[in-house]
Amino acid sequence: MPGLIDAHTHLLSEMDGTKVNEQDLEMLRIVTTQSTAERALLGARLAREELESGITTVRDLGNSGVNGDVALRDAINRGWLPGPRIVAATRALASPGGQFGRLTPEAQKLIEQEYVTINGPQSARQAVRQALYDGADCIKVIVNGAGRSNVTLDEMKAIVEEAHAAGVKVAAHAIGDAATRTAAEAGVDSIEHAYVVPDDVLKMMAQKQIFLVPTDATLQQYEDMLFGSRQPTAEERSRIEKGFKPMADSVRDRLQRALKLGVPIAAGSDMYLTLPGKSRGQASLMVLESYAEAGMTPMQIVRAATSNAAKLLGLQNRLGVLEPGKLADLIAVPGDPLKDITALEHANFVMKDGVVVKHQK
Numbered sequence: 001m002p003g004l005i006d007a008h009t010h011l012l013s014e015m016d017g018t019k020v021n022e023q024d025l026e027m028l029r030i031v032t033t034q035s036t037a038e039r040a041l042l043g044a045r046l047a048r049e050e051l052e053s054g055i056t057t058v059r060d061l062g063n064s065g066v067n068g069d070v071a072l073r074d075a076i077n078r079g080w081l082p083g084p085r086i087v088a089a090t091r092a093l094a095s096p097g098g099q100f101g102r103l104t105p106e107a108q109k110l111i112e113q114e115y116v117t118i119n120g121p122q123s124a125r126q127a128v129r130q131a132l133y134d135g136a137d138c139i140k141v142i143v144n145g146a147g148r149s150n151v152t153l154d155e156m157k158a159i160v161e162e163a164h165a166a167g168v169k170v171a172a173h174a175i176g177d178a179a180t181r182t183a184a185e186a187g188v189d190s191i192e193h194a195y196v197v198p199d200d201v202l203k204m205m206a207q208k209q210i211f212l213v214p215t216d217a218t219l220q221q222y223e224d225m226l227f228g229s230r231q232p233t234a235e236e237r238s239r240i241e242k243g244f245k246p247m248a249d250s251v252r253d254r255l256q257r258a259l260k261l262g263v264p265i266a267a268g269s270d271m272y273l274t275l276p277g278k279s280r281g282q283a284s285l286m287v288l289e290s291y292a293e294a295g296m297t298p299m300q301i302v303r304a305a306t307s308n309a310a311k312l313l314g315l316q317n318r319l320g321v322l323e324p325g326k327l328a329d330l331i332a333v334p335g336d337p338l339k340d341i342t343a344l345e346h347a348n349f350v351m352k353d354g355v356v357v358k359h360q361k
């Protein structure tokens with residue numbers, strides 16, 4: 001098969017999965033205790049784990065310190081260390097506060113370690129130009145973050161215009177009616193998450209061929225995260241399952257609606273949390289199970305993680321299918337992924353750009 005592509009990851013961030021509900025604090029821990037250099041070294045480990053799992057290309061969407069993703073990308077391209085091909089975003093553009101909770105005035109300087117704050121269309125254009133100068137291959141925008149002010153339609157249009165003029169695509173983190181509509185109207189290339197999105201926005205996405213990147217999780221994955229290596233009590237488990245179910249049902253429903261309306265889907269894990277006993281690559285591939293649970297066919301899932309993702313990354317002329325003239329990124333898996341999609345979680349042969357990375361007998 002073609003090498004797998006994860007269109008939404010964060011190789012320079014690792015949060016404790018058991019603290020999935022305290023992400024504000026985890027983010028503060030990272031920016032106050034880990035230098036970008038340290039995060040790039042963490043990224044070196046996670047990049048190897050991704051590649052060994054058969055993920056030969058990723059789009060890394062921010063939370064990388066100041067341009068740590070560019071450093072990791074370039075190091076991999078130079079052959080200094082093994083890892084997937086990286087399409088890097090540099091710092092995400094966001095309205096004040098980024099994805100931090102409310103911080104004291106003294107602490108607000110930390111925000112610029114992770115996000116570039118934009119205020120108005122002109123500053124949005126400037127932020128895109130800065131990202132391009134910093135080495136970005138794509139632009140990530142947090143349309144709605146933790147604060148109460150979202151990126152506006154005018155700002156979003158300025159970002160898309162500036163990025164597209166440079167031949168670079170725009171990924172928009174957006175959840176809910178208003179934010180997804182802003183992103184779709186502005187003509188971004190992908191909407192990330194969109195756990196809540198109305199049908200008229202999905203129709204607009206289908207018409208403009210804007211990708212949905214559904215960064216969904218299965219209940220099992222959520223439980224593994226929350227409890228870590230600890231065994232939950234029966235009461236804890238039933239409480240978590242009750243809380244998770246309504247959310248999971250509505251997220252599955254939106255993926256089914258998107259498919260029905262013809263929205264193109266690219267696979268993206270958004271994996272930045274530790275899962276007990278799993279490498280980053282293994283944890284990332286679990287997102288494919290959530291697609292199966294939502295009713296995507298195995299072939300739809302394979303395409304989402306190969307040819308569709310390649311198209312979203314603008315790499316469809318080089319990656320995503322097995323054809324003469326394409327780069328030799330390929331994997332082999334035991335079993336038939338068109339019968340059981342979890343076969344993709346067990347690649348035993350991985351080749352990137354003609355070089356064998358893994359070959360298990």
Ligand SMILES: [Zn+2]
Nearest residue numbers: 008010061270
């Ligand atoms: Zn993300």
